[in-house]
Amino acid sequence: MHPEGSVLVEFGNTRVLCTASVTEGVPRWRKGSGLGWLTAEYAMLPRATTTRSDRESVKGKIGGRTHEISRLIGRSLRACIDLKALGENSIVLDCDVLQADGGTRTAAITGAYVALHDAVQWLAGQRKLAGKPADVLHRSVSAVSVGIIGGEPRLDLCYEEDVVADVDMNVVCTGAGDFVEVQGTGEQSVFARAELDALVDLAATGCAELAALQQKAIAG
Amino acid sequence: MHPEGSVLVEFGNTRVLCTASVTEGVPRWRKGSGLGWLTAEYAMLPRATTTRSDRESVKGKIGGRTHEISRLIGRSLRACIDLKALGENSIVLDCDVLQADGGTRTAAITGAYVALHDAVQWLAGQRKLAGKPADVLHRSVSAVSVGIIGGEPRLDLCYEEDVVADVDMNVVCTGAGDFVEVQGTGEQSVFARAELDALVDLAATGCAELAALQQKAIAG
Amino acid sequence: MHPEGSVLVEFGNTRVLCTASVTEGVPRWRKGSGLGWLTAEYAMLPRATTTRSDRESVKGKIGGRTHEISRLIGRSLRACIDLKALGENSIVLDCDVLQADGGTRTAAITGAYVALHDAVQWLAGQRKLAGKPADVLHRSVSAVSVGIIGGEPRLDLCYEEDVVADVDMNVVCTGAGDFVEVQGTGEQSVFARAELDALVDLAATGCAELAALQQKAIAG
Amino acid sequence: MHPEGSVLVEFGNTRVLCTASVTEGVPRWRKGSGLGWLTAEYAMLPRATTTRSDRESVKGKIGGRTHEISRLIGRSLRACIDLKALGENSIVLDCDVLQADGGTRTAAITGAYVALHDAVQWLAGQRKLAGKPADVLHRSVSAVSVGIIGGEPRLDLCYEEDVVADVDMNVVCTGAGDFVEVQGTGEQSVFARAELDALVDLAATGCAELAALQQKAIAG
Amino acid sequence: MHPEGSVLVEFGNTRVLCTASVTEGVPRWRKGSGLGWLTAEYAMLPRATTTRSDRESVKGKIGGRTHEISRLIGRSLRACIDLKALGENSIVLDCDVLQADGGTRTAAITGAYVALHDAVQWLAGQRKLAGKPADVLHRSVSAVSVGIIGGEPRLDLCYEEDVVADVDMNVVCTGAGDFVEVQGTGEQSVFARAELDALVDLAATGCAELAALQQKAIAG
């Protein structure tokens, strides 16, 4: 009903509600700079996972994992926006995981791009942008998670695969096929250069497919 | 996908996701008592309202309003369960408001009852109850908000009505028509005995209608 | 010694120290509105109860019950003050329970009214009110707790009665006999319409008696 | 009504409520040691001072000054108790300042001793001490604040004197005239050896007078 | 003086104190598993940077960046230890930045490996390991930061370079040349596949040089 842009992303059984909220003006320390501001917040409903987890609001502090994912989403989306063309407007992207089955952070980035696109259109309709909409959002971003399971590179791990993966990598690409973020971790096992290359290739292909779906969603 | 009982309630534009999570066992201080345990947690997504509100997890503490509503939901649902027949099981009812347009706390109670019913059935299927399902959940509860607007008693205030109401009352009734909670507040204005009576009558009728809908939802 | 208005209320063994503190000016977001501001804070000394409870300052957060009662006291007292006639002054009502034996929240409201009356007089003496004192404080409020014990409606439950009560109700009335708040809870048991009526009648009578005592206290 | 020992101390306009709470047993890490446990907590009601101060429970953390005074009171009272003779019992001394006009920490120590004495008597009556009462509480303690104002040593500074004092010293003595704590601070000004000696002499005399009053209070 | 392993790492002007602390036993939920436990904590002294930053202990919460780096260090070091061979011992690696000039997280990982090596030797000397020292620490890890500045890949960015880098990448490698973590971020700019490859090559060479220095430090 309310938000300027709101998208429910489904990746397998993973469901993330991505909404963009716009406020005129920017935080005080940024006033007069002519630049806009964009942040993201990621959270999980307590029963998004198989076993209920405690609410971070009840525990009174946000866990390291939540912080880290919020920062990743924010960086990724800032990579596709021109804050000068946005003008002194603030956008908050909220990504709330309703149901989690692997790949929540990459689903969140992919959905948040669509919500951000709608918010920029809404701002354009209100004549509040400093530049043209196409200059404000000059790139698209999409993201996938890939991993190595039993020696095989795999795209879009669900939760059960994620747990047994030897290597786990999150990749954020632009619609033009460039990289915004590459985060590969081998806690269960280390990985060789050839494996790194195979994962990056697989991720780039996955991101390209998502970019096509995003264009469809925006056009529709 | 995951929860033992999960219900998405819609009251006008208000949407609340109510889920019940079951754990075997009870908090340590209650062990060996033979009694079960039931709590509720209420929360709003930041963009459930017209203007984005800050996350309580980010602020690091839960506001008074959130606490108060969580406590109300917990009391109301404990009124319909026999903790002895439940046996040493714990149930948490999470009520997350996805979209808010008035009456979120009463929608939450009404939906939580259905989620609780499913959870008790699930426990029965697992043969984990100490008593019979009908003894465990020996009553139903439903809730409505009523108010006086321009001198007229009104059922189910939406947000815009709520703001201008002279008197605002939340009523929780059992399926048999008895009262569990009556909370009437006249911050804008005080109210006379006759108005109190009219509001209570109106609320009782509304709760009875919801009780019928709950039975249908459970049967279906 | 210090406060603009300070009252020690005794209801049976319950003792609550109610003080009103006045500051010129209002919170920043309210400046220039011409309206005053009134809030209340309720707290219990750790040894007010039979068993020592931990300090909320030591635990680092305020419990849900404390929040809820502070909000109730604030709403009740705002019902009797005209914030426009008060002008841009802020009043904080502190209600600190020195000894608790049931009915602390209703004792707090009843005493806070007297402290508020003194504070308004003090402001009048300082010529700081925007309107006349009688317009500023255009109503009185008093409060009682009532309950049903063994099937009988009872006024002013002490702690031991409170624990065994089937139904527990807090009622705030104006001096003219109208209602400001009605909060009835049946956690031990539900209650029928006739019982609700009996409790409300009993509470209204109790509030009227307290209103008379408040007038005496103010006059004296 | 409730506490095992409870004393309202008045030093000039300063009023401190000191209560002792006894629990059987000690914190887990101390179990089986045969030793008791004694702690103290100091707090000020928000309107104890001329200008209302914010509640530490509302701010969510305890200030440095409160911590420091709580620790001082705890140390001073532990100096007069034999934790082995106390046996595995825990005593909490709560010192809540109702009205503050200088010297609150020394009033708190002096009053807490009397509350502690009563609590030890109560434990003796319950036959819960490991040793004899006289061995448990083998010393008394009392405390005064002294200062130099305009070059003159002064006993028992009230708030207005405290603010202008060049040197401020808190001294805790035993009934036998030995020292438990000497805390002298010259923020406004430094002090010479002769001034230190004069302050210590004056404080020792003041403590002796209080020790006599404590004996009377206990005897009465 | 005290720690089981303690190393002061200097990378250019960056100085990080890495210490390993050993405790017998593991957290309660891990008892009886036969597995050890290893965590890391990263922090910066307030004046490590050019402009003093506020202490996280004073602010009352740890920032997202600190959390993220602590987690990265922990994952990297767990990649080189066999928790089964470690036995039920806990190791905490503290990395405190005394002076910061870019690359603090990679310096911390590289130094923490040496501190961890000393701690494992110390445990071996105390005969507290479940397996042989060489099995406990079956790999070494070292880390570098690389980036693209003005189109050129660069190793070991200092703070001023870091700020202007288009792309920033942290890479953790084993002594055998495999990858543990690859984290590349293009907040200022995106990066093509060829640039990714060049950065990874450069990082692998840098890590190999550090691995040789670590061997020297351990041998010496």
Added chain:
Amino acid sequence: MHPEGSVLVEFGNTRVLCTASVTEGVPRWRKGSGLGWLTAEYAMLPRATTTRSDRESVKGKIGGRTHEISRLIGRSLRACIDLKALGENSIVLDCDVLQADGGTRTAAITGAYVALHDAVQWLAGQRKLAGKPADVLHRSVSAVSVGIIGGEPRLDLCYEEDVVADVDMNVVCTGAGDFVEVQGTGEQSVFARAELDALVDLAATGCAELAALQQKAIAG
């Protein structure tokens, strides 16, 4: 590298890093007063002690002991500075204990004076002082800890002596031999007037020796 003044103090095995950070301007409530501002913060690295202690940033609050010592250092250093001659500049003194073996607070004060001296010289060089450097820092301060062990007064207790001391006293003196702070505590035991005098004499001698060393450090 960075700070305006930075000193590593070594007292026996105790090592404290004292740095002074200067900012132009003062906190908002002090603006326009013409007065400067000086505060101090004390902290211990987790592994400064024999047994690792938890980080206060991780625990989310600062302990009472840390607060108390920070306040003591701040008061002591404010005693030697003329805030009017300093002008509207703010100085923060950070005292971080890298290794602790008794006497950390007195080492911190003694080192902080030297760091403060350097910061004042730096401000003079920048022509930012309101008065002459010699008027700004019109006194020096140094501090020692003394105690009674086995009946004997002792200077500079190391950790093992500190633990067994009957009486423990921290004394802060000016270079001219006057007293700024005298804090004596007899938790293990009380002390007689003669013992107090002996400790004060010993401390004054120790402070004088340190004052000479400070002069050398500043001159060098």
